[in-house]
Amino acid sequence: MSMSMTSAVPVKTSEQGIAISLVDVRHEYVRTRRSDPLEALGRTSLDIARNSFVSFVGPSGCGKSTLLRIVAGLVTPTEGSVLVEGERVHGPDAKRGMVFQQDAVFPWLTVRRNVAYGPRMRGVPRRERQRAADEWISLVGLDAFAHAYPRELSGGMRKRVDLARSYAADPDVLLMDEPFGALDALTREQMQLELLRLWEERRKTVLFVTHDLEEALLLSDAVVVMTARPSRIHAVEINNFPRPRRPELRSDPAFVEARQRLDALLMSGSAHAPTSATT
């Protein structure tokens, strides 16, 4: 059912097409003038099919987040380029939405105005953007809170607002950087199912960074395992569990097996960490 890739796979073209292409992307952070730059992401090339859900896992401090921020346009890579829907990425853009680990819902706007923010910036007329916002608010089950301010909501509810807001801006791809990392275990589980349902209803290309292997397996079509710094792609686990997926999938033997395999991959990837200069 699932396999780990052992060699580079040529780009397959199909009606699904390629949404994101990383072309020889490499990134290093310049820390101080004296110390050597820190290589966060080793040279990486990767194609991601349209409307697939792809997770990135790896030891903390590896360049997963950097990779995501490069695709978002928030970080300009030291080398290489990123193509999204055939267009080269230059700076952040509504076409590449992002959900952060931190609470990024604007506290000075009501839920409805938060969700309508993207369309508002695009100049969508008031009525139209409110209708769109209400639809997304309803999809994440927050109808009763449309006029509430974020501080009146729980952390999980704010995350729903965040998801709805990203979706309402109608990006080509959605980038999620450990979106549920700051939530408690129970809320996190609820949000995973929420996102699963949302995504299965409204397909989009999603790149999802997480530490949680179960989360990665439950949600995604493929899990990319990265090595420790300087981060490279260690393995790709294709994940073909049928959809729609149910939470019970977690106890499926094949799922448990895939999880153990990922665990082992993650371990071997971390062990390959070079013990050179970096702390």
Next chain:
Amino acid sequence: MMTNSRDVEPVSLVGDEPGFDSPSMPSDAAPAPDQTVGEVPATSGPPPVTVVDRSLEAVTASGSPPRARNSWERIALGALGIAIVVAIYTAVATLGIKNNAIMPTPSRIFSTGLHNLSNGTIPDAIWASLKRVLAGYAVGSAAGIIIGTSMGWFKRIEYLISPLVEAIRPIPGLAFVPLVILWFGIGETSKVIVIAEAAFVVSVVNARAGMKEVANTYVEAAETLGASRFQVFYSVALPSAVPYLFAGLRVALAVSWATLVAAELIAAQQGLGYLLQEGSQFFQTDLVMVVIVFIGALATVMDQLLKFVQRRVTRWAEVKR
């Protein structure tokens, strides 16, 4: 649509990357799950946890809700503090340790206050001063907020204006009085300018600080939602800086009053500061006291008004205390 019969891998690795790790095959030596969870031994002592329903006791024990008690306590203690100071003053004044002309009794101060209120002296002075304060404060803080927020957000504006602001910041507003009098005479304009300068310096610094404190996550979230740099400025940075802007407005108000009184002490034919000056020259200490009380009361009322507006505008923010 929902099924997953794909003919393409969602991810493909491109090229034969030299840096690409040869992925190790999944190890079949995956650690077996630990099955050696011991059985819980039956102990003779009490269970470690016992659920007890004490809801009734809890309700009866706590008395009035803590919030209400708190605010009463606050008002009562605040009044007590004032009462203690007034009592000490009254004792000292009535004992006659100092001449009553220098240290008038509270009742004398009170009657002087009533007298000057009814004959129009105080109302006229208040009106004259209030006009100056409001004009100077409005001009100064409006300019301060506009320039400060721009400085905090747009680097080039910061580079352009920052040295100027840093240069005038340490100079007390009153140091400009002689120059302003030479240039603009001793009329109303001079006083308004001096007050405006003082209010400007305070609010420009606060506004700039507020814009620099804008959380990066909000900015990045807005950018990935399609906001331009200018849109981020007015739709994210400005609203999130509002608490800072109000902090600046409140300090600027206090500074405006301080500057007003000082400016009027130097050159004025009317106003509260002028009255203060007159009172001290003619040994009317009771009048001096009355004016001080009125200045304090006016400044407090205006500050409370501002606080009220602030609370309405920043209702979204976390309630402090």
